[in-house]
Amino acid sequence: MRTTAYNTVRPRYGFADVVGLLFRELLLMVVIFLAIFAVGTAAVLTLKKSYTASASVYAGVGQEYVYQPRVAGQAERIGQAPEADAVAQSEAAILGSLEVKRRTVRALGPETVLGEGAGGTAAERETAALKVLDNNLGVGTTPGSAIISASYRSGDPQRAAQILNALIDQYLVRRREVFRDRADPAPYAAQRAAFEDELAAADTAYAAFLRSNDIGDFATAKATLAANFQTVSAETLSVRAQLNQASQRLATLEAQLGQQPAEVVLQQDLNISAQDQILQLRTQRENLLARYTEDAQPVRDIDEQIAQLQAFVATGTAVGAKEVRTGPSAIFTEIETVRINAAADRDALAARLRVLESQLSTLRTRLAELTRLESTHATLAGNRETLTAAIRDFQQRESQSRAERALVAAGADNVTVIERAQAPTRGSSLKAPLLAVVFLFAAFTALCVGLLRVFTRRGYVTPASTGRTLDLPVLAVAPVKAR
Template sequence: MTARSGWSARPRYAWTDFPTLLWRERWLMLAVFLVLFGLGIAFAFTLKTTFPAYSSVLVRLGQEYVYEPRAGDAGRGAVLDPDQVIQSETEILGAGQLKHRVINRLGLARIYPELAPKYAKAGPAEKAKIMGQAVLGLERHLKIETAPDTPIIRVSFAHTDAETAALVLNTLLEEYLVYRRSVLLDPSASALEQQRLAFQRRLAEADSAYEDFLSNNRIGDFVAEKASLSALQAQIEQQKYQTDAQLSEREGRLATLERQLAQVSPEVGLYRDVSGAPGEKLVTLKLQREDLLSRYKAEARPVQELDAQIAQLEAGMAAGRTAGEGARRIGVNPVHQTLQTEKIQLAAEVAALRQSQAALADQVEQVTRRRLRLAQLEPLFQELSLGRDVLQANVRDLTVKEEQSRANQEIAARTNDNIRIVSRAIPATKGKSLKRPVAMLAFMFAAFTALCAGLLRMFLRPGLPTPESAARTLDLPVLGAAPLKA
């Protein structure tokens, strides 16, 4: 019938019904409110007054955050972002090991006196649990705050005793300055030393193999010998070319001299005497004629006969019939002698140049064989030399890094240049208590819970609670309402 009629029996409410209906559930709501509010007030009175201590730390980029590779130079000098540095320091500042150090330094009785008697009487397992509770208490009351793009870390610690809070926070910062060194500093000096010693042993083996190679092949300095052989071969070849050129020149001159010497007579006339008898005869005849003229006239027969003889002799001399050779002397030809001397000298020079040419050719052959031998040995030499150079470079780099690491550790062990405590904690003069906030929260929670309980009870009651709700639910006018009787 409900389905066919189209209306539902579930009550319909309006905002005006809620005050009336909730007033009916006032006792339930009051009971729930009083119970919850009482519990909240009781919990608030159990809270103790705490005294917070505040401090701040300035963090700057330090040597610890600069990347130094252990081998090679790849990535050397890389640094973290400032936010990453702040995050790293924050994690170190909040480390549990740091809190253990603070508790061990100050003592459990100084920080949490209520746990000290239990810790003194407990066994090893119980002591670990109690120490864990103390560390948890420190973590719960310790606050570490940072802000973007700000190199400041703000630290606060709350405790029921103001002096203890300041003491714990200052001790925490002091231990933090010490503890961060063991975390950030790379304890690699021993590892670098071990690696350096290993490289030194390998370098000693490489040096021994290198020296054996040089001694077995009779080489003092491979590179220098190779360079000197190249220069020596070039010099010898140049001398050989010069010798060949001189030999060709001398042989050409020698051949020319031989041809010239064949054309020159070995002997030559030194001088010859020309006969002077016709001239003397002519003079004698003329003297005789003059002598006859002293005794005879020119027409005299003896004079005419002498004139005829003189004329005949002059005619013969003019015709060359009276000419004849005199004495002759023959000697060695100086030109032939000079040519022969030069030929002998050139022959000696040619022989010397040929010997020099043969010696230079032999030297070039020896140098070439030596260079070919060095060329065959060069791959092995390069391998030994390269391995030796690499080991020497590694030993040198590791030695430098070892000294730098040791120096960094020694410097960092004495100072924290990039960390500054801006303000140290001082005992607070005014404490903080959560009693009032907890009481207010308890009041609001109790009131909200009581209201929810009243609404739940109101909605769960059977029937139609008010005439207006019945009219809306049944879609019929309510003509009258009778009061509820017990």
């Protein structure tokens, strides 16, 4: 018995086969194309023109964009300003924020944004107006520029300009509120008050420290003690040297005093009677020569007496102390006086040295005590100085914040509206590009329908497709017999 198996094979088409078959479906494709294009064209022609109002805002670098640490000194609070485009992007974010849009809708009313035919509750109308405002609003910046471009698209040119100008006004109000809150001096005042309380406690502790240690001003007291210590130390060395000098001088005077007699001869009368007798005898001899010759016996007697007396004087025993008067030695007395004065000076220097050494010991002890207390004083004084500097800094910040808040509230900021929105005179429409889109869509749909008809057709339509599908040569083609 012979068994036959059947297998369904889809026709295999080439490019020429597909093109030829599409031409067979040309009428259907044209009908579909015309139907879709007609419907799309009718829908596009119903679109209205839209008017886009534009405005520009200059956002420069202000103080609010310069970073300043909250806790730092005046020198450390000088920050670096950001780039102009960074400031513009930040301001653009505020301009396009939901809060600014909500305030704009509430200021104008949802009917202004949506039109007169808006329905629904107030909340629904506000939500719908926010959606419309968000969809039609455009905010952009240019890299490297501080200019913010804003635009709003609407079917009414007057409404577009009105909504955009209201949006800019609400943006200016909102940014002032934002940066006024940033410049609120209340936190600085509270922190300053807290530091003042801490400073009062630090002053009390510092005053108790000075009072308990009997110090008026620590720095002055230590400097005075150091100066006095140096002065007393130098004077002690000088007095010690003077005392050694006075002691050596006194020892020398005592040694000299031991070598000097206490009494000396003040006056001494000599016995010179032999010389007087010789003079008297010579005088008598001269008188005798007036009466006698030299050979006379009286003259020779006197000559013998003179010769005997001269021989006696020549022996050296003829002259002797007749009367001697003694008294205290002037040199001994002077040396003794100088010695007494030197002893008094030495004793005075010794007493002065003891006083100076006592003062030096007291000063050294006091200096050591102040050195021991210096770390405690440095801690207390440093705490007071730090708190005082912090209070001064926060007072300055509070004043600056108050002035900045007042200036921001008055409108003195770094944002300037260069150009407000004006009602546009030319509208824009998307009819031409939409018609092109409709044309392409209609052509694509018609082509898809034609291809669908081609690939869903049953049987072998062309000889080339038949030979390709069955892998057999087609020898002849017979026309289709009409039913």
